[in-house]
Amino acid sequence: MSFYDPEPLCAARFTVMADAAPGLLPRILEPFAKRDLIPDLVRATRDGDAIRAEVTLHAMPLCMVHLVAGNLGQIIGVRRVEAMEGRVVRPSVHPLTDSVVQMATAA
Secondary structure, three states: OOOOOOOOEEEEEEEEEEEOOOOHHHHHHHHHHOOOOOOOEEEEEEEOOEEEEEEEEEEEEHHHHHHHHHHHHOOOOEEEEEEEEEEEEOOOOOHHHHHHHHHHHHO
């Protein structure tokens, strides 16, 4: 039996300052959607000609934090991106074992 070392997950918050534009919010959410990440909180406020958007995830792969931040920084009109990593969370259940248990209990 092989040792299972799950990919570390961490809490993360991304803050984006950008020029106010009608299509900005969907473009901010796209880097998360293309990685199958669902934000736990999305908040956006307008301040004159700028928008401040915060996207928070309670758990996302640690290795994706810098990738998402880089994608957010490439969006046209984005002035600044801040990415903050929180506590590291490790899944406690092996996905294959969990699926076998679910199949056994369903039968």
